[in-house]
Amino acid sequence: MKNEGEAAKRPDNTAFTQQRLPAWQPILSAGIVIPGFLLIGLAFIGIGIGLFLTSQTIQVWEMDYTGVEKDSPCFRCTILSNQNCTCEVTFSLSTLFTGPVFFYYGLSNYYQNFRKYGVSKDYYQLAGDTGYFKSPEADCAPYAYDSKKNPIVPCGAIANSIFNDTFELYQIINGTKKQVPLDGKGISWWTDYNIKYRNPSPVNGSFAKSFDGTVKPINWPKPAYELDLIDPNNNGFLNQDFLVWMRRAALPQFRKLYRRITDGDYAAGLPAGNYSLKVHYNYPVLSFDGRKKVVFSNVSWMGGKNDFLGIAYLVVGSLCVVMSVVMLVVYAKFKFSDDDDA
């Protein structure tokens, strides 16, 4: 006879309290692991081959134009006194460079990932909040105010140090230069352009007026509202080059998208022939032993050329296959001896 007191004191006889919940007890037995490894290995080898072949089909042409050597075309521009210097780099393509061709600039030994550098911006300014134009974020210092205590918009080290070399590409056909049209649209993240960054709303119909009382970043030749006078959608904080620059690179050696070649005669790619790249050389890098380069590349479904992934998959895949074979041998031996015991 159980009375109520007993029922109350007696522990619950549930699967949980008695630690008897039904449980799946996986056992990584050789019977599962060996075929599993084999399958994974084969799959990885397959993916690896695909990746490697894809990576091999991607064409890349890159060139350092810093001008460290005396005989390089841009050497004269490295002299600091030389303002508004332009130099011209010529090159030739022996085969068609399949389009769409992506035009990158690359910097090395350039630390966009410095912590102080990275926080040196004012998001509220860049989101178009004019309330923050007069009082930039403290993190922006020493790029928050100019020497006359005028607030800088956009403030901070990142904006101030925007990459300002510009390029013009010409195909040389029979001695005449034919400009290759460069497309600057869609080079930054869609969300950066459409949502994250906002221009201030125009004051009295004038975009420039909204910047009243502020000054341009010290290194900039012109204020933000004059970054692109032709295309108002590419002006101010929504300038694509600016947006690309504001997304900080992860490593001190990086490349950023400059333009795409998608228009006109070059939509199918750059045909074989001679080309000339005119560089408006403004960006000093030698003071910190940096290098600049330009890169032409086309992309595949996996992005730009990168042999690492393909090789990694091939290596790991073959490793798995080898392991499964080794395990098979070990297992066979083990099972053998086990049978003897029995």
Place this chain on the structure above:
Amino acid sequence: ERGGITLCGGDEKRVDSRTIYVGHRPCPDTEAFIPSKFCDNRIVSSKYTVWNFLPKNLFEQFRRIANFYFLIIFLVQVIVDTPTSPVTSGLPLFFVITVTAIKQGYEDWLRHKADNEVNKYPVTVLEDGRSVKKESEKIKVGDVVEVVEDETFPCDLILLQSSREDGTCFVTTASLDGESNHKTHYTVPDTEKDLQALPATIECEQPQPDLYKFVGRMHIYKPEQEPAVRSLGPENLLLKGATLKNTKKIYGVAVYTGMETKMALNYQGKSQKRSAVEKSINAFLLVYLCILISKAVVCTTLKYVWQSKEGQDEPWYNQKTQKEKDTNMYLKMFTDFLSFMVLFNFIIPVSMYVTVEMQKFLGSFFITWDKDFFDPEIQEGALVNTSDLNEELGQVEYVFTDKTGTLTQNNMEFIECCIDGFQYKHRDTRSELDGFTVTDGPEKEELFLRALCLCHTVQVKEAGSEVLADQVDGIDGLLLPQPEEERGFIASSPDEIALVRGAMEYGFTFLGLESKSMKIKNRENNIEEYKLLHVLNFDPVRRRMSVIVQTKSGETLLFCKGADSSIFPRVRPEEVDRIRMHVERNATEGYRTLCVAYKQLSAEEYAVADTGLREARLALQDREQKLMAMYNQVETGMSLIGATAVEDRLQEEAAETMEALQGAGMKVWVLTGDKMETAKSTCYACRLFQRGTELLELTVRTLEDGRLKLSFLSCRSWSTANQDYGFIIDGATLSLVMNPPREADASQYRSLFLQICQNCTAVLCCRMAPLQKAQIVKMVKNSKGSPITLSIGDGANDVSMILEAHVGIGIKGKEGRQAVRNSDYAIPKLKHLKKLLLAHGHLYYVRIAHLVQYFFYKNLCFILPQFLYQFFCGYSQQPLYDAAYLTMYNICFTSMPILAYSLLEQHISMEILLDNAALYREIANNAMLRWRPFLYWTVLGIFQGLLFFFGVRFLFSNPALQDNGQVFGNWSYGTIVFTVLVFTVTLKLALDTRHWTWINHFVIWGSLAFYVFFSFFWGGIIWPFLKQQRLYFVFANMLSSVSAWLVIIILILLSLLPEILLVVLRKPRGPHSRQVYLFLPFPF
């Protein structure tokens, strides 16, 4: 709690006794009435008040080293310009502190409530001839308090008057020590009936926590007479917290109030026991702290080396502010060092402490819930007093067990007796009763039985003391006398009841004690009456008790019963021989034997004894010693009548349990106060000693050649002999070993003793005093390798060893609840110990060990990439992960699976653990938390951390990872690493999980899903309160890149590959391989 005492008792600290004026009346003949100050009767068990809660609680919480560490990190983040915002460490700390504060606040609120209930309880106090209702907290020392039936005493009272005629009252002390039987307390003899005008003072000792000790003296002043003096003992003291039973009403005078009551003094918590796992954690913490500091030092050094190169320190695109330029170089270095510390501090996670504590707290419920521990007899299951030691149950190397009540049932049964050398069996009642008549010595026989009936402290359970009995009585109590077989007896020791019952079988029935006269119904159904003059109480040192009674005819008799060793020297030697044989034979059969002796006291002898005893009882100082001396003096020159044998049956499955413990590699030591032969036979019965065991005895008997033997034994080469040894030592010899006459030998003896004991499979120490038990435990505990010890016992005499051992287990036996109160775990039966250790202990150990290792591992591979990233960002303390990820990693993304694992994992099922005791050896010596496994986990963490970082690093050699040619930035880098990290770390745990319940599935897949969901959510919204929207759409963008997917997959697989390989290749070998598949959750 202590504060109150020092405050209240401040001005009387110098005096070692206090004087109380009963009813606050000044007394004649004494020095002027000085109302001394005592503390009021308020019980304050709460720690906090509303006002001091916040500061006091915070202070206490930050006294914990871990909390303090995180507070420092937080403060550094607030003061110094550090890479991560103070929120990242402040939020978890705040969370932990708040949760703890709420918990402690709630507990304190409960205590306040309980205190108020006690303090505001209405009581009746006699004041100037009137009964006044007061709140309990207003009682002052000296007040005369009235208590009615079923009420608890509001403070410690000296019983002055009882409504019962015989001046007794009954109390239960269930709430004090758990003993639910009724105890008798006595009024102070000869006090005036008129309490309103009782001129008396009480002199008693200062408050002390021992519940069973009280010494005092009462002076009663009568006009024109010498003041009468009465001695007061514990039998006069009613303790606060006890309940009045079976008595209409009593009056008592308050002697100790409030925080000075014995109950309050006993509230002090036990000293904290720390588990070996905790020590390992601290050691690992130290290693990680070193790693942390060295990481910070390396980074700081390299930073300044790197900066010394021209152009690196301050490139034109990242110039310093004027303030930074002005800062002192060394100060800058220091703040840089602190910044690195902050950046890497996540390697020591605040959440580990929370998780470990939660695991212990929640995990202990499984012990209380286990229905296998439920004993239908006492309607109780296991009890967990501390959850800090769960894992220690899996590490026990030495088991110290009490015999009586632990190995045996403490359910005494009278087996036989031996009177004057003749044996009387009890079992086959009929035939042996015939034997009784055959023997020629009816006088001795009757004397013996009378002795059994008189020499005890048993009480007859009153009719009506229980409701049930009352009802039965009401119906036919008058018609039918209560059947004698069912007569209830109450006694402090079951032996006594067994003896009284035994005597009853032979025709002598003890009817009860009424106002100092004992009634016996003899064989002829006549009532004999004896006047009880003195009771010489039992104590474990004397090991005997006596009564002095006066027969109707005026003879004064002393009856004494006790252990053979304590009786034999006190009787005539020629009587001993006949009985010794029986006693020894009974002892080898495993019975408890007692010898009974008596002596007739002449009037002069009695007068001497009487005054001596009275004086000793009245002594305020050294009362114990004086009494002891007096007892010894009285109990001499007796003549032996006979001996009894009482069987104490073995506990259920005692032998199986002991066998399992030995099979699990534990050494079992039996520590008992019983005599050697009895204990030895119990050991044989429990299979602690086997037939082939060679017994080495070191007792008083063998002591002459003992010293030689001791050194001889130690010289023996233990390892070569394939022989089981059992070792027996007795208390007297042990005290010689522990405290040899020459102090110089002490350490040598001790190490010899230990050496012998450690080479024996079982050790039996008999004739132990409680303190000696603790001494042995302490000695083993502190021996080389500091083995984990466990003590198990059921009685008050085991408390010291329970407190001394690493793990103390109390058995909810018959000898009261003191062992249970002082234990860490309490179980109803000995047989439960097997499951508690072999199944629960083993699992808890594996769980917590895995938890600890996993926590260190997952934080190592969490922080390592962030450390490596410093080499690529100019040592600028740039965090690799977003602040949200840094904060949430340990709190949300990876905490639940390991918690579920650490609560539910059963790498081997309980049945197999119970069937194969040897499995317990697999985890012996803290196997999973030694440096080797720690190194394994650390290497694994480093391997994976390197893989995560460099895998993504090579991927980012071309950051154009999307098919639209756009590039990824630093936050994408960190997010890819973090995603790989979260998945790898979680899947690593999934690989280790051998027991997948739905909860495991839910939390493992759930927390991965939560990570993905959170990342989308966190990156999907522009958060208005954030200064920077770093992660805006980073995660979604990452997932749109095929390369990112592929790199995540391959890195996860590659990180887990070695684990999987090891698991598969490390096949279990040997005979157990089939049953026990992969017993450790990780290979090495």
